[in-house]
């Protein structure tokens with residue numbers, strides 16, 4: 026079975042009746058959502074908060090009831106994919122441009138489970154360009170400030186026009202040599218730049234990473250507290 030599918034489906038086992046669940050975005054968590062859709066048909070009752078418009082649409086198609094933060098104070102669980110994860114379970118996310126809602130949802134969940142295939146495991150974060158969501162106004166100035174942190178940058182494009190996030194913002198992809206030392210510090214430095222809305226570094230957030238191996242074996246890595 027596909028490695029993403031193995032990881033995605035396993036995560037659905039952590040969802041219990043009555044839970045409020047953060048529903049991630051991407052091709053790995055897609056399998057979690059499919060599984061949850063099946064379990065709902067069999068009588069599981071949950072409510073979800075989607076991390077993107079794409080996930081909202083998929084959840085509606087699968088019959089997963091949605092709610093929002095007006096109704097839910099804290100999610101029991103959030104499940105999402107990642108573009109990279111290291112041994113400390115620090116992540117880069119946002120390859121699909123959903124990082125802002127994803128971070129907000131994960132930050133307001135009691136437990137955050139990441140699903141990934143084994144190609145996402147890295148020794149040092151940063152081979153995958155770090156996505157940073159910025160407001161459209163003055164984005165060129167924001168980009169220059171980001172470059173002062175030691176990266177080269179690229180405005181994300183889609184069909185010859187700037188990519189627009191679900192929140193109406195641009196994404197600047199930041200390529201570092203490697204994020205070797207302090208992801209906590211870089212996360213803070215980026216978010217202090219005026220114009221930056223959020224960045225794709227998820228530090229000390231993931232509690233568990235479920236990894237689908239291309240050999241068909243699923244492993245689980247827990248964060249040491």
Ligand SMILES: O=C[C@H](O)[C@H](O)[C@H](O)COP(=O)(O)O
Pocket residue numbers: 049050051052053054105106107108118119120121122123124127
């Ligand atoms: O913005 C997108 C998200 O951060 C995704 O969770 C991430 O890009 C991983 O996606 P996939 O499971 O499709 O590789």
